[in-house]
Amino acid sequence: MKTPHGGWTGKILRVDLTTRKISEASTFDYVPKFLGGRGLGAKICWDEVPPEVGAFDPENRLIFATGPLQGTLAPTSGRFMVLGKSPQSAPTESFCRSGVGGHWAPELKWAGYDALIIQGKSSNPVYLWITDQKAEILDATRLWGLDTYQTQQMIWKLHGNKTRVMVIGKAGENRSRIACILTDTGDASGQGGFGGVMGSKNLKAIAVRGTGTVNVARPKELMEITHHVQRLFARKSLQSNPYEPDEKGFKTNIWGGGYGRGSLSLLPGELLDLCHDPSSGYSQTPDGCFACPVSCRSRVKGTDVTSGVAFCAQSYMYLESMVHQPEKGYSKITWQAAKLGDLLGINAYELMAIIPWLSDCYREKLITEEDTGLPLNEIGSWNFITKLLHQIANREGFGDVLAEGGQRAAAKLGGKAEKLSRMYYPRAGKFAGFREHWVYLGGFPTGYAVPPLALMWALDNRDAMVSHSYISMLWGAAFAVGQNALTAVPEKIFPLLKPVMKAAYGSEEAAEFFRPDGKSLNWKWTAPVVKRYHEHSLLKDSYILCDILFPYLFNANSADHVGDVTLESRIYCAVTGMEMSPEESYSKGETLCTLERALAVRDGRRRQDDTLHDLYFEKEDAGGRKYRREDLERSKSEYYRLMGWDAKTGIPAKPTLQRLGLNEVAEGLEKRGLIGSSS
Amino acid sequence: MTTEVERRTVLKGFTLGLFGLGSVASLGSLLEVLTFPNGQKVALARGVILVDKSLCSGCRICEMVCANFNSGGRNSASLSRILLEKDYLRGDYQPKVCHQCADPPCLKACPVTALQVDRQKGTYARVIDERACIGCQKCVEACQQFFRPSRPRFDVQKHRTVKCHLCFGDPQCVKFCPLGVLRVERSERGLLVGYPVIKED
Numbered sequence: 041m042k043t044p045h046g047g048w049t050g051k052i053l054r055v056d057l058t059t060r061k062i063s064e065a066s067t068f069d070y071v072p073k074f075l076g077g078r079g080l081g082a083k084i085c086w087d088e089v090p091p092e093v094g095a096f097d098p099e100n101r102l103i104f105a106t107g108p109l110q111g112t113l114a115p116t117s118g119r120f121m122v123l124g125k126s127p128q129s130a131p132t133e134s135f136c137r138s139g140v141g142g143h144w145a146p147e148l149k150w151a152g153y154d155a156l157i158i159q160g161k162s163s164n165p166v167y168l169w170i171t172d173q174k175a176e177i178l179d180a181t182r183l184w185g186l187d188t189y190q191t192q193q194m195i196w197k198l199h200g201n202k203t204r205v206m207v208i209g210k211a212g213e214n215r216s217r218i219a220c221i222l223t224d225t226g227d228a229s230g231q232g233g234f235g236g237v238m239g240s241k242n243l244k245a246i247a248v249r250g251t252g253t254v255n256v257a258r259p260k261e262l263m264e265i266t267h268h269v270q271r272l273f274a275r276k277s278l279q280s281n282p283y284e285p286d287e288k289g290f291k292t293n294i295w296g297g298g299y300g301r302g303s304l305s306l307l308p309g310e311l312l313d314l315c316h317d318p319s320s321g322y323s324q325t326p327d328g329c330f331a332c333p334v335s336c337r338s339r340v341k342g343t344d345v346t347s348g349v350a351f352c353a354q355s356y357m358y359l360e361s362m363v364h365q366p367e368k369g370y371s372k373i374t375w376q377a378a379k380l381g382d383l384l385g386i387n388a389y390e391l392m393a394i395i396p397w398l399s400d401c402y403r404e405k406l407i408t409e410e411d412t413g414l415p416l417n418e419i420g421s422w423n424f425i426t427k428l429l430h431q432i433a434n435r436e437g438f439g440d441v442l443a444e445g446g447q448r449a450a451a452k453l454g455g456k457a458e459k460l461s462r463m464y465y466p467r468a469g470k471f472a473g474f475r476e477h478w479v480y481l482g483g484f485p486t487g488y489a490v491p492p493l494a495l496m497w498a499l500d501n502r503d504a505m506v507s508h509s510y511i512s513m514l515w516g517a518a519f520a521v522g523q524n525a526l527t528a529v530p531e532k533i534f535p536l537l538k539p540v541m542k543a544a545y546g547s548e549e550a551a552e553f554f555r556p557d558g559k560s561l562n563w564k565w566t567a568p569v570v571k572r573y574h575e576h577s578l579l580k581d582s583y584i585l586c587d588i589l590f591p592y593l594f595n596a597n598s599a600d601h602v603g604d605v606t607l608e609s610r611i612y613c614a615v616t617g618m619e620m621s622p623e624e625s626y627s628k629g630e631t632l633c634t635l636e637r638a639l640a641v642r643d644g645r646r647r648q649d650d651t652l653h654d655l656y657f658e659k660e661d662a663g664g665r666k667y668r669r670e671d672l673e674r675s676k677s678e679y680y681r682l683m684g685w686d687a688k689t690g691i692p693a694k695p696t697l698q699r700l701g702l703n704e705v706a707e708g709l710e711k712r713g714l715i716g717s718s719s
Numbered sequence: 720m721t722t723e724v725e726r727r728t729v730l731k732g733f734t735l736g737l738f739g740l741g742s743v744a745s746l747g748s749l750l751e752v753l754t755f756p757n758g759q760k761v762a763l764a765r766g767v768i769l770v771d772k773s774l775c776s777g778c779r780i781c782e783m784v785c786a787n788f789n790s791g792g793r794n795s796a797s798l799s800r801i802l803l804e805k806d807y808l809r810g811d812y813q814p815k816v817c818h819q820c821a822d823p824p825c826l827k828a829c830p831v832t833a834l835q836v837d838r839q840k841g842t843y844a845r846v847i848d849e850r851a852c853i854g855c856q857k858c859v860e861a862c863q864q865f866f867r868p869s870r871p872r873f874d875v876q877k878h879r880t881v882k883c884h885l886c887f888g889d890p891q892c893v894k895f896c897p898l899g900v901l902r903v904e905r906s907e908r909g910l911l912v913g914y915p916v917i918k919e920d
Contacts, residue, residue, distance in 0.1 A: 046792065112794040113783040143779070150795055189808060201806070224807045251797040253876070259792030263784065263891070270897055326898070327810075328778030333897035335776035339810045347810050 046257035047108030047616035053153045057241050058160030062175050067154040075582035076107030078137050079632040081123030085135050091643045095127035096240040098161035107584040111149030111254035114611045115269040116586035118330025120145035127217040128233035130447040130473030134643040136502050141329035142227030144204040150250025162242040170248045180244040187383040188222045195247045203249040209385025210433035212239040216443035218390040225348030230387035231502050257617025270333040303352050304338035309369020346379035354378040357388040364420020377425040384433040393446045393464035393475035400460045412438035447473040462653040469649030474503035488530050489661040490553050491566045495675050498650045501640050506577035508587045513594040520596050536601050543602045545569045563671040567678035575629025583612050631700040634692045638705045647690035762836050763909025764819035765843045766885050774900045777812040779803050781892035788891045800883035801892045817870040817883035818913025819844050825871050828861035846884040854878040865914050
């Protein structure tokens, strides 16, 4: 196999913290078969993290994997993946991934590494310093206990402020299962709880600075496609004269915020008012991840608020404060709460389940202020959130229970408290523990049921983050017909979605997710759509591109609104100089999806774990329709059949694994008696 | 409402820039060619990149497109001729461009006259002739006395110094900047910009 001309740097760095041995391996042992990112990490986990290893065991691997596109001009290529056995997955610890944006990934590539594998456990607090082809394990005794901003400032003093740092806060140090790893002021690996894994290895931070290069095989082609993507996603001026910015009349299809405004601009209140007043000293400006033409995040500066960047999970973390102080709306407290979470290194998305769940439990008199030591009658206040976050980060009192994650805490309380938590943690079975994306699994905030989203939620190994781009499409279509988040009505968008779904999934009918009578949901196209969608997602997470923009399904600015699902592979071809036809890319996606499934299966996941709580089948959506369990089960069977997995158990069949070139996976499953040797 | 405010900010930034340049241009008509004590004449640049840093989102596309376009697909911030200096905690992002100085310290420092004025492309940008450059980094030192970080940059792999040459008249960073932070100012009479008008930034 000839070595690709561009993309990968060719080396994987392995750091054993127990023996303090640092070694290198060739990336080309894994790629291009496993591409990078999620595929690469899954393969490493398959080889090195058997089900017997617990998330906090020294043998667990903490993998930071970039893909072929990182460190180049490729649009939205600032991302990388953190992978390993997740402590947050509940009740069974299992393989999970977490994507991070920001500016850390290109530095790792420029330092000469495609991925970083951390194993073992240091006897004293350390941090890792990686620069141009070398790595060092350095003492971090004086960094231990500092918040995430302070730690980064100390490291910038030592290694220069061009160094990018992945760092854990108090929560990670105390092995919270909901601890994040933060970089810069707001980008974090949240879901999965990998901050706790980093803490369990006594690793405080990973500082990276690279001055090398990443080669692009076809630079001119990359520039052409980047310009094309910018024209699709960003300002209209790119369609006309680049020197005359003019954004009038341009419709964005970016989920969660208009182009160039930042996600916070959707949340009116005290803070935004201050930011709009030029004399106040506050400002809210769009902030971009590396090489991103969209810049959807908000960067907030102000005289008495913690400056920094936030995207939706952080911005929306403490909306209870808006209820508590309705006259202020989104206030300084809401912002400061999010930033306190970042400083302590707690996953904001998980707090979005824990806080409302505590509120529910308090209302039902299941917990009291005395037991918990929390001012529960003033949820939404600054007093409550500081106490809560510090308790969680330090594992004090009731915070010790909550630091285990909402679902584990609920299981510990049991009874009605556990039942109440199901509203926030939709997946039933042994592989759950991740919060839902707003009402009805995230299709419409107004609460409309969308069958493919239910299936995605049932099948994923974390929250169905993959559904982001699908939701971008639904929302983009809603915005295009003049609806907003509170007035969205699905019927109105079906005509827009028909050509879109025809182009992406081969059927106009797939656009109609309920039947013409409006009474029952249409599950007919759910399984094929989700299969293709998963293939796209795996590709996107392995090349690594943005969750929200790719796959590009819906174009808000063309007449027929048809997106372009080949963009990712075209970018990949330009960067690496390799070929990737659509068929090949789907087969690649299928391979990686099956590999992830095999990992989950090895950890004990079966068909019965791919399901949602009863609650989700009992409730009617805003249009009076229900998800029905038998429909979900039928779609699951069809999905397994399409993927070549056993429909009874959900285990990938041996011929499928062999067809996809995953022979070692087949052997591994066979050795554990999970697939028959004859089948 | 928001767009109005933003457009106003943009226009204000540009007007202020133009205002400054207005006086420059009038001076420029007198001083199209600067003469140095050693008798060397340097024609004024006819184009320059202007920055409105208040709009910058810090995405670094300018850096990547520069390296990709000018260094044969070797993507790296260390090879970019435009530099994005970012203070992440304070949220202060500053794209640092080559000012194509009226009295270029780099040009005067070059011992092998590899640094020249690009008359061929009509931009009159201060460019480095790659074939002549010996990689002594004298231009880097000269620039650093006034502008930090230095705008000419050292390409370690090729052992040559590289600097902004306005991409033959169509600067790619300007073309690709998604937020319109950068723009090109052009004048046939030449622009009196950079050193000695601005002595640091």
